[in-house]
Amino acid sequence: MDTLKRETLSQRVRQVRPSGIRKFFDIINTMPEVISLGVGEPDFVTPxxxxxxxxxxxxxxxxxxxxxxxxxxxxxxxxxxxxxxxxxxxxxxxxxxxxxxxxxxxxxxxxxxxxxxxxxxxxxxxxxxxxxxxxxxxxxxxxxxxxxxxxxxxxxxxxxxxxxxxxxxxxxxxxxxxxxxxxxxxxxxxxxxxxxxxxxxxxxxxxxxxxxxxxxxxxxxxxxxxxxxxxxxxxxxxxxxxxxxxxxxxxxxxxxxxxxxxxxxxxxxxxxxxxxxxxxxxxxxxDDDVKRMHDEYERRGQMFVAGLNKLGLACCEPRGAFYAFPFIGNTGMNDEEFAEKLLFEEKVAVVPGSSFGEAGRNYVRCAYCTSYEKLEEALVRIERFLQKHAR
CATH class of the missing domain: 3.40.640.10 (Type I PLP-dependent aspartate aminotransferase-like (Major domain))
Structure with missing residues (x-):
């Protein structure tokens, strides 16, 4: 069969990078016991x-x-x-x-x-x-x-x-x-x-x-x-x-x-x-369902962000959504390396901040729309990971 002699894909499609979120989501699906803080998917079932x-x-x-x-x-x-x-x-x-x-x-x-x-x-x-x-x-x-x-x-x-x-x-x-x-x-x-x-x-x-x-x-x-x-x-x-x-x-x-x-x-x-x-x-x-889920996200976020800051990963208090965005630049790893090693070594999935733009470099996104207990365990694993890689 003859191969095409012209570029098959449009310039616009070639210009777009694959989603960094989906890359990690695909990996997560192949790994048991992963605590996923990667995808912004509420853990609540539709009421x-x-x-x-x-x-x-x-x-x-x-x-x-x-x-x-x-x-x-x-x-x-x-x-x-x-x-x-x-x-x-x-x-x-x-x-x-x-x-x-x-x-x-x-x-x-x-x-x-x-x-x-x-x-x-x-x-x-x-x-x-x-x-x-x-x-x-x-x-x-x-x-x-x-x-x-x-x-x-x-x-x-x-x-x-x-x-x-x-x-x-x-x-x-x-x-x-x-x-x-x-x-x-x-x-x-x-x-x-x-x-x-x-x-x-x-x-x-x-x-x-x-x-x-x-x-x-x-x-x-x-x-x-x-x-x-x-x-x-x-x-x-x-x-x-x-x-x-x-x-x-x-x-x-x-x-x-x-x-x-x-x-x-x-x-x-x-x-x-x-x-x-x-x-x-x-x-x-x-409306009552929204209030119930909102209050639980707030409870989770306050605990999780406080935990990240205690571990030395500086993190602003999020005022909306359900994401924490801690700075990991003081770990000696860039955001992609940090996310990949954390996933494979401690089975905690986060998304490199650079997936969301250049200004996100040296940050990672953590979605705290999973259970309070899993977030607590994620902090334990992240602490162990940081101790292992302490410079």
């Missing part, structure tokens, strides 16, 4: 009444397509929730789109807004898919470093310094994955002013909005002049322990949302019907 709603949907034969936008009842509940939380008013008929997780929403937004060569400013470290989605859309990712001294919250002055005539979007993960940072309102106000001044779109990924500790979550879309230029995203995976159901949503202006729908309807058609009905149940009756 029973939400599971029952999904099962009931199937049993009642609700197996057809929904509207491309998603079930109108679900969109109405989303609109009510955004009104109650942030005072934001969205038309559920034309300004809310149900997506296959927030991940689809980010991809849709990039392909809807970004032309080849457009620049997208995003905090570094940041979620691994952000840079990939920017590249797939033909854009240029412009990372803005964040720093431990500011609890890794992105600052407006760094964003301002990165703006050029090619800048079209600011992408914010708030709360942040992998650092757990929550952007203070004062910084959001400054970032909003920059967006208005330079006529920029803001994509605000708020999938961890219900998981903040000691601070209230505040959406940049609720600031003056920002609703029309903000693409707000949230979902059910983290707060309701519904990762496998794959339901998220986008709230945006009619013009932007109808453009996103063009891509969504030709690629996805609509989110699954049973998952949407489960999400509807979650929104209507799941």
């Amino acid at each position: 029973e009444h939400i599971r029952r709603a999904g099962i009931r949907s199937i049993e009642e034969g609700h197996t057809q397509y929904t509207s491309n936008y998603g079930m109108i009842e679900l969109r109405q509940e989303i609109a009510k929730k955004l009104q109650a939380l942030y005072g934001l008013e969205y038309d559920p008929a034309k300004q809310i789109l149900v997506t296959v997780g927030v991940s689809e929403g980010v991809d849709l937004a990039m392909r809807t807004i970004i032309d080849p060569g457009d620049e997208v400013i995003a905090p570094d470290p940041g979620y691994v898919a952000y840079e990939a989605d920017i590249i797939f859309a033909g854009g240029v990712a412009v990372p803005v470093p964040t720093y431990a001294q500011y609890d890794f919250a992105v600052r407006a002055e760094e964003i301002a310094a990165a703006i050029t005539p090619r800048t079209k979007m600011i992408l914010l993960g708030n709360p942040n994955n992998p650092t757990g940072a929550v952007i203070p309102r004062v910084e959001l106000e400054k970032i909003a002013a920059l967006a208005v001044e330079h006529d920029l779109i803001v994509l605000s990924d708020e999938v961890y909005s219900r998981l903040t500790y000691g601070v209230d979550h505040f959406s940049i879309a609720s600031l003056p002049g920002m609703k029309e230029r903000t693409i707000l995203m949230d979902g059910f995976s983290k707060s309701y322990a519904m990762t496998g159901w794959r339901v998220g949503y986008v709230a945006a202006s009619t013009e932007i949302l109808e453009a996103m729908l063009k891509i969504h309807q030709y690629t996805i058609m609509c989110a699954g019907t049973a998952p949407q009905e489960a999400a509807l149940q979650a929104l209507r009756y799941g």
